[in-house]
Amino acid sequence: MAGAAAAAAATLGPQLGCAPLARRRRAAVAPEVRQVATACEVCPNKCAVLAVVENGRVKKLNPNPASPKSRGMLCARGNAAIQALYDPDRVKGPLIRAGARGEGKWRQVSWDEALDFAAERLQRIKDEHGPEAVLFSSTEGFQEEFFKNFALAFGSPNVLRHPTLCLASVNLAYSMTFGTVPSFDLQNASYVIMSGANRFESIITPDTMDLIDGAMNRKAKLVYLDPRFTVTAAKADEWYPIRPGTDLAFILAMLHVIVKEQRYDKEFVATRCLGFEQLAAHVERYTPEWAEGETEIPARDIARIAREFADAAPRALYYAGRRSSWYVNDFQMRRGQAILNAIVGSWDRQGGVVPNSRIPLGELLVLPWDDPVAPRVDEIETRFPLAARGDGAFLQARENVLGGVPYPVKGWMVYKQDPMNALPDRGRTRAMLEAMDFVAVIDTQMSDTAWLADVVLPESTYLERTDPLHMLPGIWPVVVLRQQVVPPVHDTRPNLEIIQGLARRLGLGDYFDYTVEEWIAEQAAELPVVNPLEYLKKHGVYAPAEAPFYGKTLAQGYRFLTRSGKVELYSDRLAEAGHDPLPVYHPPTPPPAGAFRMVLGRKATHTHAATTNNLWLLEQTPTNDLWIHPEPAGKLGIVSGDLVEVASQAGKVRLPARVTPEIRPDCVFMLHGFGKLSPWLRGAHGNGACDADVLITAWDRVSGNAAFHETFVTVRKVAGEASHA
Numbered sequence: 001m002a003g004a005a006a007a008a009a010a011t012l013g014p015q016l017g018c019a020p021l022a023r024r025r026r027a028a029v030a031p032e033v034r035q036v037a038t039a040c041e042v043c044p045n046k047c048a049v050l051a052v053v054e055n056g057r058v059k060k061l062n063p064n065p066a067s068p069k070s071r072g073m074l075c076a077r078g079n080a081a082i083q084a085l086y087d088p089d090r091v092k093g094p095l096i097r098a099g100a101r102g103e104g105k106w107r108q109v110s111w112d113e114a115l116d117f118a119a120e121r122l123q124r125i126k127d128e129h130g131p132e133a134v135l136f137s138s139t140e141g142f143q144e145e146f147f148k149n150f151a152l153a154f155g156s157p158n159v160l161r162h163p164t165l166c167l168a169s170v171n172l173a174y175s176m177t178f179g180t181v182p183s184f185d186l187q188n189a190s191y192v193i194m195s196g197a198n199r200f201e202s203i204i205t206p207d208t209m210d211l212i213d214g215a216m217n218r219k220a221k222l223v224y225l226d227p228r229f230t231v232t233a234a235k236a237d238e239w240y241p242i243r244p245g246t247d248l249a250f251i252l253a254m255l256h257v258i259v260k261e262q263r264y265d266k267e268f269v270a271t272r273c274l275g276f277e278q279l280a281a282h283v284e285r286y287t288p289e290w291a292e293g294e295t296e297i298p299a300r301d302i303a304r305i306a307r308e309f310a311d312a313a314p315r316a317l318y319y320a321g322r323r324s325s326w327y328v329n330d331f332q333m334r335r336g337q338a339i340l341n342a343i344v345g346s347w348d349r350q351g352g353v354v355p356n357s358r359i360p361l362g363e364l365l366v367l368p369w370d371d372p373v374a375p376r377v378d379e380i381e382t383r384f385p386l387a388a389r390g391d392g393a394f395l396q397a398r399e400n401v402l403g404g405v406p407y408p409v410k411g412w413m414v415y416k417q418d419p420m421n422a423l424p425d426r427g428r429t430r431a432m433l434e435a436m437d438f439v440a441v442i443d444t445q446m447s448d449t450a451w452l453a454d455v456v457l458p459e460s461t462y463l464e465r466t467d468p469l470h471m472l473p474g475i476w477p478v479v480v481l482r483q484q485v486v487p488p489v490h491d492t493r494p495n496l497e498i499i500q501g502l503a504r505r506l507g508l509g510d511y512f513d514y515t516v517e518e519w520i521a522e523q524a525a526e527l528p529v530v531n532p533l534e535y536l537k538k539h540g541v542y543a544p545a546e547a548p549f550y551g552k553t554l555a556q557g558y559r560f561l562t563r564s565g566k567v568e569l570y571s572d573r574l575a576e577a578g579h580d581p582l583p584v585y586h587p588p589t590p591p592p593a594g595a596f597r598m599v600l601g602r603k604a605t606h607t608h609a610a611t612t613n614n615l616w617l618l619e620q621t622p623t624n625d626l627w628i629h630p631e632p633a634g635k636l637g638i639v640s641g642d643l644v645e646v647a648s649q650a651g652k653v654r655l656p657a658r659v660t661p662e663i664r665p666d667c668v669f670m671l672h673g674f675g676k677l678s679p680w681l682r683g684a685h686g687n688g689a690c691d692a693d694v695l696i697t698a699w700d701r702v703s704g705n706a707a708f709h710e711t712f713v714t715v716r717k718v719a720g721e722a723s724h725a
Contacts, residue, residue: 183356
């Protein structure tokens with residue numbers, strides 16, 4: 001009987017989870033464990049990571065305490081990068097489309113065939129229409145530099161980057177005011193105001209940890225404005241469900257009180273600022289009583305907050321956040337924030353708004369290419385002359401491509417980006433893709449954009465490759481090294497090798513005649529440590545030993561990087577470009593009768609639309625729904641769980657309703673990133689609704705940045721159907 005039992009256990013062991021005797025003996029041998037310092041890629045924060053590798057497999061990702069930038073933390077998304085590495089839905093080798101776009105027919109091919117195919121198509125377009133007929137779009141990353149350089153070496157000026165869908169209006173507003181984009185010293189602030197920056201819920205970053213340490217542990221005051229009662233609202237000292245699109249009215253009224261009552265920093269304004277007299281006259285009309293009618297925030301509260309804010313300065317700041325533009329007047333709202341921070345004297349002071357420190361890196365000298373000669377397809381030089389030309393204006397580019405002006409664009413190279421989900425009005429993005437003769441996508445997964453491409457060139461994940469050094473500027477600047485943790489699991493390549501393969505076939509190989517190791521060695525050469533490259537390989541990060549330094553721009557004789565050399569409250573450059581030199585308030589258009597303003601947001605368990613196929617993260621946030629206030633929901637006969645249809649000028653979607661008093665009656669809300677088209681993303685395909693299907697095309701007037709809160713929608717219950725989400 002004992003022998004029979006042993007035989008049965010040996011047969012059933014793998015199914016029951018009991019290892020046979022020989023395997024149990026092998027398991028008793030200590031595994032080979034090593035630790036590799038690297039940097040996370042799941043969001044733009046690039047937190048320092050220590051990867052634990054056991055017998056060649058990544059078993060755990062831990063925060064690296066050596067980095068002051070990431071505050072010794074690794075969020076849910078960072079931990080879930082292991083799932084992305086071993087995701088069965090990954091693109092495992094190069095693919096060429098074998099049917100119509102979106103039909104789902106693909107051929108798995110060799111790298112040589114895929115690169116030959118892509119290079120031949122690119123060369124054909126270049127020969128027939130010129131290099132400018134190929135568009136290059138990307139999101140930020142350590143190897144994005146190689147992709148941009150390839151576009152320029154190819155001869156195309158048409159590079160579109162992530163800021164045009166994210167921080168462009170913030171960056172431009174602060175640059176126009178201070179000559180640079182600063183950081184916010186939340187850890188040391190005593191008074192913080194936030195407009196819609198849902199830091200405790202939408203994204204967990206070092207700023208979030210600093211805010212928790214400052215506002216929660218030290219009891220610094222937090223005032224929060226948002227149409228929704230978010231987690232951040234729940235943690236704030238004061239929350240105001242501001243009428244959407246009126247934040248600038250609130251800021252201008254604060255400026256009115258501070259100027260009229262002379263609560264500004266007189267010495268800083270007199271010596272460092274330009275245009276205070278014009279500002280004082282400008283804000284005279286923007287009283288708290290007027291702002292109450294616009295914002296629905298009581299005038300007495302606006303005046304009190306203005307006084308408290310000024311009294312708390314310089315440890316007071318109006319936080320810009322990391323959001324995209326909300327409205328077509330977003331730049332001027334951000335300008336208002338910058339001006340408010342300036343006149344109370346919070347600039348370059350502990351607890352205030354601080355110019356970023358930097359660490360210089362070396363540079364590998366490469367063969368220079370000729371600058372592209374054609375104008376940009378987005379016409380940024382004339383339409384948005386103050387915007388960052390290297391980033392472009394994505395929505396204007398899409399409209400021009402669809403209209404065939406100023407010239408035809410027939411090819412699209414996409415790196416680490418999913419325009420089908422990142423841009424509003426997905427129907428127009430798809431029309432743009434369908435109009436292309438050739439589309440190539442470099443990505444780790446079969447995104448919706450990849451699903452409609454001609455060729456997919458799979459990039460190795462960040463744990464499978466070594467990237468260039470990256471310097472993260474800020475109050476605590478650091479240099480991070482992202483080094484390979486394990487060899488590629490599948491037939492994938494780093495972006496540099498993909499670019500080099502294309503470049504050689506297009507006669508551009510000499511411009512990319514280097515290895516990533518040579519690139520890194522030149523970058524690291526001047527770091528002030530012994531054997532800098534070995535130091536970085538061991539520690540993963542270099543940070544200066546000295547504490548954060550404040551006040552360097554306050555030294556006598558310092559010249560700000562503006563035209564005047566001062567903080568420009570009034571901007572001649574804006575006036576010359578045809579824009580208001582001081583922020584002018586324009587009331588938002590109210591929703592039509594029976595309609596709602598659509599507002600969007602993120603959850604800290606997902607990065608935009610990039611992680612909604614990550615099964616670990618889907619366990620935390622499995623889908624999205626539509627937030628709607630009980631008052632309009634009752635009139636529409638909607639209860640929580642009902643399937644509803646949300647429709648706009650751009651399109652319509654269906655998703656379950658969440659009836660909640662935690663949103664204004666004139667707004668509805670849905671999470672970004674769901675409703676994927678690609679069947680290869682099995683966890684995300686058809687899961688929830690995609691906001692890009694209903695968002696209209698709108699952009700900020702000054703920066704060209706996409707404006708995501710300008711859409712009005714109707715909502716109706718889908719009769720006879722209930723959601724099973």
